[in-house]
Amino acid sequence: xTSSPLYTSLKELTLSGVSVGYDKEAVVKDVSFQLSxxxxxxxxxxxxxxxxxLLRAIAGFExxxxxxxxxxxxxxxxxxxxxxxxxxxxxxxxxxIALFPHLxxxxxIAFGLSAWQKNLxxxxxxxxxxxxGLAGFQSRYPHSLSGGQQxxxxxxxxxxxxxxxxxxxxxFSGLDxxxxxxxxxxxxxxxxxxxxxxxxxxxxxMEAFAMADQVSVMDSGEVHQTGSPYQIYHRPETRFVxxxxxxxxxxxxxxxxxxxxxxxxxxxxxxxxxxxxxxEQVDLLVRPDDILHDDDSEFVGVIVSKWFRGSHFLYRVKLxxxxxxxxxxxxxxxxxxxxxxxxxxxxxxxxxxxx
Amino acid sequence: xxxxxxxxxxxxxxxxxxxxVAMMIAAILALPxxxxxxxxxxxxxxxxxxxxxxxxxxYISNSILLMLGVGIGVLLIGVPxxxxxxxCNFPGRTFFSWALLLPMAMPAYIIAYTYTGVLDFAGPVQTxxxxxxxxxxxxxxxxxxxxxxxxxxxxTLVLYPYVYLMSRAAFLEQSENTLEVSRTLGYSxxxxxxxxxxxxxxxxxxxxxxxxxxxxxADYGTVQYFxxxxxxxxxxRTFYGFGDIAAASQLAGxxxxxxxVLILLERRSRHRIRYHASGLxxxxxxxxxxxxxxGLLATLFCSLPILVGFFIPVIVLAYWAMFKAExxxxxxxxxxxxxxxLAAIASLIVVSLALVLSYAIRLNNGKTVKASVGxxxxxxxxxxxxxxxxxxVPLAWxxxxxxxxxxxxxxxxxxxxxxGTLVALxxxxxxRFMAVSLGAVQNGLGxxxxxxxxxxxxxxxSPFKVLVRVHVPLLKGSVLTAMLIVFVDxxxxxxxxxVLRPFNFNTLxxxxxxxxxxxxxxxxxxxxxxxxxxxxxxxxxLSRSISSRTGY
Numbered sequence: 001x002t003s004s005p006l007y008t009s010l011k012e013l014t015l016s017g018v019s020v021g022y023d024k025e026a027v028v029k030d031v032s033f034q035l036s037x038x039x040x041x042x043x044x045x046x047x048x049x050x051x052x053x054l055l056r057a058i059a060g061f062e063x064x065x066x067x068x069x070x071x072x073x074x075x076x077x078x079x080x081x082x083x084x085x086x087x088x089x090x091x092x093x094x095x096x097i098a099l100f101p102h103l104x105x106x107x108x109i110a111f112g113l114s115a116w117q118k119n120l121x122x123x124x125x126x127x128x129x130x131x132x133g134l135a136g137f138q139s140r141y142p143h144s145l146s147g148g149q150q151x152x153x154x155x156x157x158x159x160x161x162x163x164x165x166x167x168x169x170x171x172f173s174g175l176d177x178x179x180x181x182x183x184x185x186x187x188x189x190x191x192x193x194x195x196x197x198x199x200x201x202x203x204x205x206m207e208a209f210a211m212a213d214q215v216s217v218m219d220s221g222e223v224h225q226t227g228s229p230y231q232i233y234h235r236p237e238t239r240f241v242x243x244x245x246x247x248x249x250x251x252x253x254x255x256x257x258x259x260x261x262x263x264x265x266x267x268x269x270x271x272x273x274x275x276x277x278x279x280e281q282v283d284l285l286v287r288p289d290d291i292l293h294d295d296d297s298e299f300v301g302v303i304v305s306k307w308f309r310g311s312h313f314l315y316r317v318k319l320x321x322x323x324x325x326x327x328x329x330x331x332x333x334x335x336x337x338x339x340x341x342x343x344x345x346x347x348x349x350x351x352x353x354x355x
Numbered sequence: 356x357x358x359x360x361x362x363x364x365x366x367x368x369x370x371x372x373x374x375x376v377a378m379m380i381a382a383i384l385a386l387p388x389x390x391x392x393x394x395x396x397x398x399x400x401x402x403x404x405x406x407x408x409x410x411x412x413x414y415i416s417n418s419i420l421l422m423l424g425v426g427i428g429v430l431l432i433g434v435p436x437x438x439x440x441x442x443c444n445f446p447g448r449t450f451f452s453w454a455l456l457l458p459m460a461m462p463a464y465i466i467a468y469t470y471t472g473v474l475d476f477a478g479p480v481q482t483x484x485x486x487x488x489x490x491x492x493x494x495x496x497x498x499x500x501x502x503x504x505x506x507x508x509x510x511t512l513v514l515y516p517y518v519y520l521m522s523r524a525a526f527l528e529q530s531e532n533t534l535e536v537s538r539t540l541g542y543s544x545x546x547x548x549x550x551x552x553x554x555x556x557x558x559x560x561x562x563x564x565x566x567x568x569x570x571x572x573a574d575y576g577t578v579q580y581f582x583x584x585x586x587x588x589x590x591x592r593t594f595y596g597f598g599d600i601a602a603a604s605q606l607a608g609x610x611x612x613x614x615x616v617l618i619l620l621e622r623r624s625r626h627r628i629r630y631h632a633s634g635l636x637x638x639x640x641x642x643x644x645x646x647x648x649x650g651l652l653a654t655l656f657c658s659l660p661i662l663v664g665f666f667i668p669v670i671v672l673a674y675w676a677m678f679k680a681e682x683x684x685x686x687x688x689x690x691x692x693x694x695x696x697l698a699a700i701a702s703l704i705v706v707s708l709a710l711v712l713s714y715a716i717r718l719n720n721g722k723t724v725k726a727s728v729g730x731x732x733x734x735x736x737x738x739x740x741x742x743x744x745x746x747x748v749p750l751a752w753x754x755x756x757x758x759x760x761x762x763x764x765x766x767x768x769x770x771x772x773x774x775g776t777l778v779a780l781x782x783x784x785x786x787r788f789m790a791v792s793l794g795a796v797q798n799g800l801g802x803x804x805x806x807x808x809x810x811x812x813x814x815x816x817s818p819f820k821v822l823v824r825v826h827v828p829l830l831k832g833s834v835l836t837a838m839l840i841v842f843v844d845x846x847x848x849x850x851x852x853x854v855l856r857p858f859n860f861n862t863l864x865x866x867x868x869x870x871x872x873x874x875x876x877x878x879x880x881x882x883x884x885x886x887x888x889x890x891x892x893x894x895x896x897l898s899r900s901i902s903s904r905t906g907y
Contacts (some may be wrong), residue, residue, distance in 0.1 A: 063808055092813040098806035102828045110813030113822075161815060352455035 004084030010071065010164040012036050013058070020050070020057045026065060028054045029221040035165075035214065040191060041199045042208040044232075046244070052095075054218075055167050058086035058199065059092050083325045091158035095170040097150050103253045105129070105153050106138035112136045112161040128156040131190055139279040148179045155187060159194055160350040165190065166198040172207060175326060184210045205245055209233075214289060239353050242285045249325045250283035253352070261350060265291070265299045267341060270350035276322035286349040288326035292335050294344035301325070303337050317343065358364055361368040373723055377715030379706055381727030384734065385401035387745020388611070394601065394748070402602045407717050409446050410589055414606070418585045418613065420503060421510070421578070422568050428511030429567045432660055433518025438548065440655065441526040444642040445650035451657040452523070458518040458664030460890035462847045464576025464868065465883040467509045467703040469668040470878040471580070474500045474673070501581045512664040514567040516824045520897075521563030525556035543587060544643065558627040570592030572613055573738035576868055587740045587850060594854070600748060607741045615776060618736050675880035687881060697777065702785040702792075702841035704780030706834060708785060709792040713800050728793065735790035739783070739851035748857060750774035779855040787851065788844050792837040799833025800826075836896065843893050847886055854874040 013035040020028040028050040031081050032154045035041040043051040058069060058080060064155075068078040071090075078084040091112075099108050106125050113121045113329055129135045135179035142150055151171060171187075172180045188211055191198050200207050210230040215241070216226040225231075226236045236242035253263035258273045261284055267272060268284070276282055294317075301317035303326060313334065315327045335341055386751050423831060439445070440452040458466075474480055474497075481497055484490070499505065529552060537547050538671060573585040586606055594603035645653050682877065712728045750773040773779055811821035847862050863882040870879035 024542070056809075059813055061807065061812070081772075084817070085809070086815045086817055089815075090811075090813060092809065094806035094810060096804055096806050098804055098810045100807060100810075100825055100829075101802075111811070112816075115815075157814070163813075 002177045008017055009195060010035075010037055012292045013068075013165060013197065014070040014073075015058075015067065016070075017145055018054070018057065019065040020053050021065050021189045024036055024065075027221050028057065030067070030222045031221075031318060032067075033216050033223060033226045035081050035199060037197060037198060037212045038187065038192075038195050039197055040183075040211055041197075041216065042155075042212035043199065043201045043218055043223075044205060044208045044215050045048035045203065046195045047203055049218045050167055051203075051218050052222040055092075055169050055199065055201045058165075059090055060088050061275070066262050084168050088162045089161070090161035090163065091156050091166045093151075093158045093166070093168040093171045095173055097147075097154045097174070099150055099153055099157070104139050104141055105134065105145070106169045108142065108153060111157060118265070122162060126201070127234045128160055129153050131193070132156045133186075147175050148183055151175065151183060152186075154191065158192075159196060162194075164197070166196050168198060168200045170201055170203070172202070172204075180207070187211070198304060211269060218242070226293055234351075234352055235349065237283070238284075242351060246287060247326050248285050250353075251283050251286055251323060251325070252355075253284040253320075255282060259350070261352065264319045264323055268345050268350065269348055272350075274350050274352055276352060276354065282352040283355055285346070285353075286325055286345065288328045290347050291317075291325055291327045291345055293327060293345055294343055295342045297342035297344040299343050301327075301338050303335055305337060306335070315341075317341065319343075367509070369822055370718075373711070373715045373717045374721070377712050377719075377724055378727045380712060384731045386749055387742050387783075387786055388733065388737065390745040390748050391604055391607045391611055391741055394604030395611075402599075402605055406602060406605060410584070411606075412591045413584050414586050417503060417578075417583055417611075418572065418610075421506060421583070421585060422571055423511045424504070424507030425514060425571045426564060426568060426797065428507060429515040429518045430564060432511065432515040434522050434553075434556075435562060436515075436657060436660070437519050437523035437526055438552070439653055441523050442552075442642055443645050443651040445645040447563055447654050447657070451654075451661070452663050455519055455657065455900050456516045457661055457666075457891075458513045458892050459897075460887055460894045461513045461665060461668060462576065462849070462864070462886060462890070463510050463570075463574050463886060464511050464580060464849060464871075466513055466664070466668050466673075466868070467506070467577040467580055468871045468879055468883065469671050470505075470509065471485065471500055473671060474498065474668075503509050503581075503583050506574075506577050506581045506583050510571050510574060512660070514570050515660065515664075517566040517570070518560060518563035521559040521566075522556050525559030526552060527554055527578060527828045532882040555569045558624040559626040565617045566622070569614065569617050569621075569736050572610065572617070573740075573850075575738070575853075580868075580871060586613075587738055588643070589742045590744065591850065591854065594744065600744070603744055604652060604748070607744050610738060610741060614736050614738070614741075618733070621736075625864060642741060643759070662673065668882070672884040672887065676884045679877045680880050681878050690863050690866050693860065694864070697768060697780065698842045698845040699864060700777075701781055701788070701845045702838040704781055705785050705788050705792045705841045706796065706837045709789060709796045710834070711797045715883075716797070717805075719799060732790035732793050734786035735788070737787065739848060740854070742783045742786050743851040743854035744755055744780055746786070746851075749776055750779050750782070766783075774855075776857055777860075780852060780857075783850065783851045784841075784845050786840045791840050791844065795833050795837035795840060796830075799830050799836075803829050836893075839896065840893050842891050846889055 015034070016032045018028060018031045019026045019089060024160065032039075033053060037049060037188060042053060045051050053062055057077065060077065063082055064077050064079050066079060068075050070076065071088070073079065075098065076088055100111065105112065109125045109128055110121050113124060116124070125138065126135075129138060132155060134152055134156075137145070137149070137153075142153065145153065151174075173185060184207060193268075200208070200211055202211075212229065215225060215229055215232050217224045217232060219240050225236065225241045227235070232241060233245055235247060251265065253261040253268075253276070255276045256262045256267060257269075257278065257280050259271070260267055260269045262273075262283060263269075263308070265283055267285075297320075301319045304316040304318050306316070307314045308331070312331050313329045315329060315335070316324055317327045318324050319351045327341075329335075329341075435453055436451075440448055440455065472478055476492070484495065484497070488495070500508075524809075532553065538544075538553050541740070542550060573587065575591065578585045579588045579591075586609065590603050590606045590610070593599050593606060633771055644650075669857055708731075711729060715724050716728055737745075754771040754774050757772055758769055773782075806823055809819075811825050812818070816824065823892055847864060849868055852862055852865055853868065856862070861869075863886055867879040867882040867886070870876070870882070
């Protein structure tokens with residue numbers, strides 16, 4: 001073999017109706033989504049939602065109860081048939097990093113290259129060490145590296161055989177915040193440079209937004225919504241997605257027209273029809289950046305608490321109805337707790353759920 | 356997150372045979388206990404009556420007194436020295452922190468022979484006293500070593516390291532913050548020890564104590580030599596002297612009751628250790644410095660148990676072996692060879708079985724497998740005498756069935772295939788030493804995280820390749836350690852070997868016991884010395900792992 005036999009990049013990963021479980025109890029229920037060439041996808045959800053299980057099913061470490069997983073149209077998993085993990089050409093980075101402690105950094109990276117020619121291996125290892133910024137570390141052992149460095153080696157090891165798809169299971173959870181901030185854009189850069197499709201599992205939405213082109217929000221084993229980070233944040237399709245992603249409150253509101261609702265903060269109009277019937281009672285999602293401090297407004301609220309965030313203040317404001325909402329104000333609008341301030345709502349699209 | 360370790364989906368089903376094999380191993384290893392239990396339950400009322408009227412009271416009271424004495428002794432030595440070496444600094448502390456383990460290399464029966472030779476009437480100490488003072492026999496009082504008290508002292512000297520080891524680890528685990536908080540709340544150093552450090556370490560201390568007491572109950576060589584009638588001596592006398600298997604099993608059953616209490620106590624305290632370790636900043640980085648006289652006193656104090664429990668007996672044994680004993684000839688080489696190959700085969704078998712059991716747990720992770728492995732590891736608490744009885748009864752039964760069967764079909768006579776051969780011995784060793792080897796192997800396997808298996812698979816390795824390229828190199832050390840520990844334990848083991856060895860088959864331990872029983876203490880020295888020296892190897896290994904773990 002002259003080079004990797006696997007050097008064809010992923011065209012499409014397709015999951016349709018996938019359920020995974022232990023002892024007949026489904027941990028992942030009826031999940032479907034697609035990931036296309038060069039994209040970085042993300043499974044985002046609270047711990048225990050089944051996202052890691054789903055990732056392991058894609059890698060081939062869990063069997064399916066229903067549904068199928070295809071890579072480029074070819075079935076790699078269904079309830080009766082499962083391609084062994086070593087024949088899937090899928091790389092994986094693990095939460096606990098899992099470098100082999102008895103091998104040097106170079107040997108770790110070359111672990112998946114045993115079928116390659118010797119000079120090609122050396123070339124590939126040197127290239128990857130350089131790519132992850134660890135040139136010169138080849139003969140060190142994992143224990144002598146910092147957490148961030150180990151994570152880079154784990155990434156290099158996983159992408160060394162040029163897998164069709166890279167899976168990452170909470171790859172940054174063991175690292176401190178500062179390191180994570182450095183590493184996330186780094187890894188995104190490396191993946192884009194290698195034109196590698198990847199699927200990331202995380203419970204941290206900032207991580208998801210920073211890394212992913214496409215986010216699937218999961219809860220209790222189900223995918224609630226798949227979309228771009230922007231869509232997920234601004235156009236949540238379920239109540240769970242709306243409350244899990246970002247800060248926000250639900251205002252009680254009554255529908256008063258095809259693109260209008262009436263709430264504690266007056267009549268609010270969106271740009272598009274919302275599809276609810278007139279006079280229907282709904283919950284309207286308002287984000288902190290939707291409610292602005294406005295001294296001219298007829299609507300007022302009393303400040304209950306506040307956080308100074310440098311560039312802005314984040315207030316909790318109690319409305320006349322007793323409902324408490326977030327409100328952003330620029331940092332020169334310094335008000336004290338107990339003070340009454342005017343509020344106005346700026347919403348382009350209405351996110352509503354029937355009560 | 357579900358904690359799953361299967362090598363692959365498909366292999367979940369393939370590996371089921373491993374589960375079945377593991378359960379079979381566990382069932383076979385549990386056989387001796389079952390046999391003893393069944394014999395107790397179906398026991399003959401008359402035998403009971405007889406035992407009750409004659410010997411039972413003495414066995415019970417002696418065994419309890421022995422446990423009491425040894426218990427107090429090991430606590431008094433183990434805990435203070437653990438505190439000294441973990442919390443204080445004084446000249447020679449680093450040396451003492453591992454050297455205090457040295458007596459572990461010394462089997463109780465060997466230290467007993469040595470001190471008897473030194474301290475009894477004809478020994479050098481009393482001879483010197485008589486020559487020096489001119490007193491004669493009966494005109495002075497001297498400690499009678501061949502007594503219950505003597506047995507307590509001998510067992511204490513070699514068993515205190517269990518308490519020392521466990522409590523030292525506990526003291527080192529204690530968070531410096533906890534100790535400092537109590538100082539800021541107005542406790543003096545001494546109050547901190549009694550109000551905080553000691554209670555926090557209590558589960559660990561109890562664990563060490565129960566291990567020492569299990570060894571006390573299991574001891575045969577010492578009490579037999581000192582003519583102290585306990586369960587172990589009673590069981591073997593009933594079995595050998597009177598050939599009364601039923602009565603021997605009944606006694607073994609009562610002994611089992613004692614052991615069961617200890618096991619429960621040990622399990623409970625091990626469980627509680629987990630809650631007591633805070634896992635925060637460790638205390639060991641700031642030790643109390645003992646200056647001048649106090650430091651010297653600590654040094655002197657620490658050297659006592661090492662001298663009495665190890666160096667003096669070893670020097671005496673070496674002196675006897677070199678200058679006074681019969682020159683060891685080909686007979687001795689034969690003995691050593693017997694011991695070595697027996698121990699080597701046993702360690703191979705035991706560690707192989709432990710590997711199978713450990714992988715069964717790792718790959719199945721079910722309750723049934725875990726429970727079976729728990730049962731398989733129970734033998735560590737069982738005295739060799741119980742295991743011997745529990746081994747010979749079913750094997751002899753099996754042999755006689757085979758003999759009958761062959762005679763019925765062929766008319767030929769075959770010998771005892773199992774009970775009269777090394778098979779019985781190897782089986783008994785497997786029961787007795789499965790736990791130690793399981794511990795070492797599982798410890799090593801635990802360091803290979805399941806994600807490493809998955810990493811290997813996702814990098815294109817088959818399960819077999821993962822085994823060869825990841826598991827074998829990472830597991831090598833633990834497996835060798837396990838084999839070494841079993842090897843040495845088999846070499847030292849006395850009662851089971853005594854009962855189960857084939858006719859005319861002797862080992863170093865058995866020969867030392869026989870010579871000592873014939874009052875040829877000096878001639879027993881070469882064999883004894885050999886056992887002690889080989890026994891040193893795992894102790895050194897253990898002490899090295901302690902010093903590397905704490906970074907000192």
